[in-house]
Amino acid sequence: PKYGGVLVFGRSGDSVALDPAHVTDGESFYGSTQVYNNLVQFKNGTTVMEPGLATSWDVAKDGLSYVFHLRKGVYFHPTKYYKKRNEFTADDVVFSLKRQFDKTNPYNKIGGSFKYWGAMNMDKIVKDVIKLDKYTVKITLKKPEAPFLSNMAMDFASILSKTYAMDLLKKGKADRLSRYPVGTGPFVLVKWIKDDKMIFSANENYWEGKPYIKKLILKVVPNSSVRAAELKVGSIHVMDFPNPEEIAGLQANPAIKLVKQEGLNVGYLALNEIKVPAFRDVRVRRAINYAINKKAIVKAIYAGFGKPAYAPIPPTMWSYNANIKKFKYNPAKAKELLKEAGYPKLSFELWAMPVSRPYMPNARKVAEAMQADLAKVGVTVKIVSYDWGTYLDKGEHFLDDSCILGWTGDNGDPDNFLNVLLSSNAAKIPASNVAGWKNKDFDALIAKAKVTTDIKERTKLYMKAQEIFADQVPWVTIANSLVVEPIRKSVMNFKLDPMGKRRFNKVWFDK
Amino acid sequence: MFSYIVKRLLWTIPTIFGVTLLVFSMVHLTPGDPAAAILGDKANPKSIADLRAQMGLDKPLYEQYFIYIKNLSHGDFGRSANSNEPVISEFSDRFPATVELSMVAMLFAVFLGIGAGIISAVKRYSIFDYGSMFGALAGVSMPVFWLGLVLIYFFSVRLGWLPVSGRLGYEYDIDHITGLYLVDSLLTDNIPAFWDALKHLILPAIALGTIPMAIIARMTRSSMIEVMKEEYIKTARAKGCSRFQVIFIHALRNAMMPVVTIIGLMLGSLFAGAILTETTFSWPGIGKWLVNAVYQRDFPVIQSTTLIIAIIFIIVNFIVDLLYAFINPKIRLS
């Protein structure tokens, strides 16, 4: 690898703010990841955990406390707007986490709500964060929670500088924390021109090693065609979110190559057992799974950038079970099953979401394809759609017959899929288990995995749970989409992150 | 003249007051709970209640309005529901980009518009007149966002002459002084960056300037024609003034009065028109930001942007009126 060069990343929107504890949108995290580190992190391009600002950690037997041993000699970078060079210590960890739940922390009231902390139910999990010594921190939990470590790798758990925050507070400029970040990460923010670009310079003293590129620019180009045009002329080097139609053209360009990564997501059709009695019959559910031609849908609507899905978690997730039962397209079998179940003529509403999501580029089109497939086996469906908010709300209240939805993983933990989307707990209004499916065996496995800290043990439990899912099929899983990033050929070692981050510290230019 | 200025200034007070009332009532006119709208799908009742309290929505309306005005008078325009940043700082980050674009578009519109208008009026019924007046009508009929796309398609995508989007190439960096790149680059003697910024401005300025140009051209022409019919033009000609003197000394000055007014009026709508152009050209100004705010129902942003633009608009019109008064001796001397 060579040092030097300016890398321009063309993205579709600007960050809202750069305090990762307050924001929820991916574009904001694009910015904050460059600057901040977490105690633990995912290995570049995978969902595998590796040490971050903590070099190691001990988990208590009962799973109720974690002790993190912090990396020594790490410094927060001085920037144009904050010249001090503070060492990273336990105080920073305590500050960064406690401000999100400790009402006495001066930053608890600043900058609005801590949205992710709330969304991940961290209040119910974390009891306290305690500094043991300058380089050791202990986090105590209210209950055992296996995914906790993964949560600590999420953006909201990024470590900010306490000293910097307190200095700002003294000056009465606490607001600036979300706008002028000071972190330990690979890049230092130089300038942020709203809706235009963020300019970063390499952190010469980065603890993982100095980044190869000298400067990183995150440039906002909302229109994907325009981004593509810019990539072609070389005014950007990495292009985010290409339009599927454009990819063929980009691929043909000799200066451009494609980097692919399976997304940590799944798109599915949930069959609502609570509202529709027929769906309580497993034969009907299986029949519908047989009747739908996933492969054709993926080919036509995902334009090839996706793979038919069979499990409720994506293949990139650890503990993915590749050997579960796969429903291949088989209309004859479907018909047979329906007849057997006593529903030769079934009809229901199929809800299609109005917006496009990574796991579902066009739900209406998918719905139309399904409608055609189902018609062939004697099932009539009516396609229904509402605006996004209403759609979600009605779904949470089981007002649909069946609905298309999907999920993108937050922390690379299977619990984030299986528990959230399929457990009985989640089937209470407002439900995230929109199929309303309840299975005692499944629930037991998931609950056990949640309190088990041993990863091998957990893997086994989750594999088992997937088998139950594949047998009972409360959903028609549709696809895991493929994230494609066209980049200039000169850009080396760019890896896509399954959780959707964009990391550039290992990237270099080859000329 | 002084009393005219004072009077004119006093007149703006009720207008500004009315705008604040309008903007304030916006949130309350919206069906549903604004707090819930801001927090979105995943909000729980407690956080909604918190936000309501934080936004002061639990107080009586008049009190809320009073607080709103009080805050405004301290320069506190509230915070974006989305980024939680003070709206005023978010606004001032982006506003220079919009101002620069609007100004360049306006210059383009004024020069070409007035020029074409004068020639048309002077060469009335000529091919040029018919052509430019049809062009002007076509100009006012032009969907600017579409024109922008067509320009990008031809000049950037197909011909590759001009940059596709943005304000400045990544290889350039301009020190922030006024936020106007053309000005800043000149102030810091950064000539290559100046040219690059100018190149980036051409297409968006043409797109944005087309409608005002068309309006100015029509206005100039009709105003010129009207003025050319006046008796004092005949007087000037009877004195022996040349055609040039008649047009530029006697007619133009009087003809410009309504044109100046319309230019003032258009400056405000130019800021607003920038919303469409900016969307097309990924121009990092307030337009794009505002549209996003509407999508996200970020009411503090919509409210304050509207208010600020309205106030700027009122001020601009005030200045234009002064300018008008200045070129019009009748007002200047009374």
Place this chain on the structure above:
Amino acid sequence: MERLLEFIKQYKRNRSAVVGFIVVVLLISTAIFAPIVAPYSPDIQNLADRLIPPMWDAKGVSSHVLGTDDFGRDLFSRIIFGSRISLMVGAISVGVSLSFGLVMGIVAAYFGGKTDLFIMRIVDIMLSIPAILLAIVIVSILGPSLFSAMTAIGIVGIPTYARIVRSSVLAEREKEYVIASRINGSSNIRLMFVVILPNCASPIIVQATMGFASAVLEAAGLSFLGLGAQPPTPEWGAMLSDSLQFITTAPWMIFYPGVAIFLTVLSFNLMGDGLMDVLDPKLKDK
């Protein structure tokens, strides 16, 4: 009758206005007979026929004159059906602006004094917010939809009409025929609507025509921003914004809806220009 003939004779002199009129008539008939004119339904999707270029392109097919969009919908049919929406938007918004503006303008000018001051203050306030911005504010209150867009554009137009009506009523009010009517005992209502109003018709008609054009344009703009008609409605502005991502791969998807907007707006403007020539030559010089 005689007047009408004279009117037609004068109007015919402005050739581009005649062209505008013809296009408008064509447009209205297209809108009325859209189901007959359009070869396909505007919403019918055919994923197999996605992104076919226009007929004259090497890859085009004659069954889709202007090609298809990313859903395989026939672009020509969508544009045809789009005319219905645009004309409806124009008619309704102008209707809203006109009815409110008319009453406000007449009342302000006729009664003068405090009433005038009050109404004109409201008008000033509305005018102090640039039109598109005000429309966006209104849409953000009502939530993005075609209906909101129409309402917003209608409301935004009110002050223009109010001003035009007011100024022409003011001019008429002082004329001696109004005094004559008053001496003969006409009531205020009669004076306003029977005696004065017909004499202000010309600028109002002209403004309504021009206003129609700008309403269509503004609606397209709002839809382009995603604040007006929502997909899959075949609204021209919405079609444009939907196809933004295809500017390099399928430029025809952007080109033709734009042309449709342009021609519609232009033809109404041409017509308005012609009407101005005939009805209100003074206005043209203002």
Place this chain on the structure above:
Amino acid sequence: MNLLEIKNLKTYFYSDAGVNKAVNDISFEIPKGKTVCIVGESGSGKSITSLSIMRLIDPPGKIVDGEVIFEGTDLLKLSDKEMRKVRGRDISMIFQEPMTSLNPSYTVGYQIDEALRLHQKQLNKKQRFEKVVESLELVGIHNPREKYREYPFKLSGGQRQRVMIAIAMACEPKMLIADEPTTALDVTIQAQVLDLMNDLQKKKGTSILFITHDLGVVYQIADEVVVMYKGHIVEKASAKELFADPRHPYTKALLHSIPVPGVTPRKSKLDTVDENVDYLSFPKEIR
């Protein structure tokens, strides 16, 4: 001796509706130092005649034929540039509406000065200033040095018309054309303006072409009278002859349609110009 001779002048206006022969073959002369009046009803072509002399006819109007001989040269044959030298220097003109005849954007002084700048290039700024002040004094404006800096809107109608005359007289032209210069003024002010013009003529020997439809004014100032009707001259005579003995039926009707205090019996029937009579069918009376 004649200063100006108009021979067979024809000025037409062209439109879709056809040709409007606004001035249709007229001939008359203006002797040196005399006042010639053109009278006639509205639209009879009085103004067009005067504008044709100045060559200020704009499309769709056109001088189709004829000669305008000023001191031996045909003005219609001059180049634009040469014609510009004649305007303002040799022939000046004032118009009906004192309210709109002055440019609202410039001071009174500037507008008088402009005429000097155009035609008296030998004068320097100061000399011109003195001259402007002098000419303002000449037309009877008090405080000319202050009035120099005033804008027209501050002056009354009578004052403006005086300024107009000052502009016209600034370069001491040989001829002054006045197109209904007093119609917009009150009678008392009209009388002052007429007196002023009379004085100037006496002092400078200027010839005046005076256009009016007020026969009273004609009676007071005219040496020669030209009566126009629908683009034609129907009668031409010296003022005395005309009033004493009008010959053309149109002239007669015109004269007798106006009550004359002390002459016309009170409340008696007046003669009228009959809209249904074609006065052109009578022979022209040129004396």
Place this chain on the structure above:
Amino acid sequence: MSEIVYEIKNLKKHYEINLGLFKKPKIIKAVNGISFNVKKGEVLSIVGESGCGKSTTAKLILKIEEPTSGQILFEGEDITKLQHHELSEYRKKVQIIFQDPYSSLNPRWKVGSIIGEPLKLNTDMSDKEIKERVLYLMEKVGMHPDWFERYPHQFSGGQRQRIGIARALALNPEVIVCDEPVSALDVSIQAQVLNLLLDLQEEFNLTYIFISHDLSVVEHISDRIVVMYYGDIVELKSVEDLFNNPEADYTKKLLSAIPTIKE
């Protein structure tokens, strides 16, 4: 012949003009305490220069404007106090002819409706009766019955003025106020209208309040003359008296300024 129709006592009309927020409003004394009588069947003229308050006086008499102070007694009754019904009765008796024949006729209405309007609003006549009366009036002012269906713009100035006169006659008024009825007309047409006015006076025994600034015309048509100057009456005399021995300076000036054709 000496019955008094109008008795005007110390009539004032002041207009306030707001010059700005901080300035005192300027008061324009358009009519500043004038008194005179109008006798039945006479022609009383008001002359004076522009802006001296002639039209304002007319407006006050017609009750288009309310006086600031003073009284206007019409047949002994103070009209400044009149209310709805009495007012419409009063208006049947007093009518006006305007100066500008172009702006005094509604351009969107046909001649028939213009002349018929007073009848429609103030009488119970049927449409047919109204039409008959309108045609009668048109004949009286010398207009062709075919013109009933025409619009004002199809007429010349003189003809338009006849329409205005016909309208004024519609309700058989006793008094007609003529506010410069001929000054906007071409000389050649003035005579027609003056002749008509005199004819009608004779036929219907009308009283005219005749406003003009043209002394020759005033001399021709009036019995008595009021000379106004800046809102005041400077002289009120019979025609002969005024022309032969003017007393006020202003009257003398006025008389000397008229360019008349004296042989």
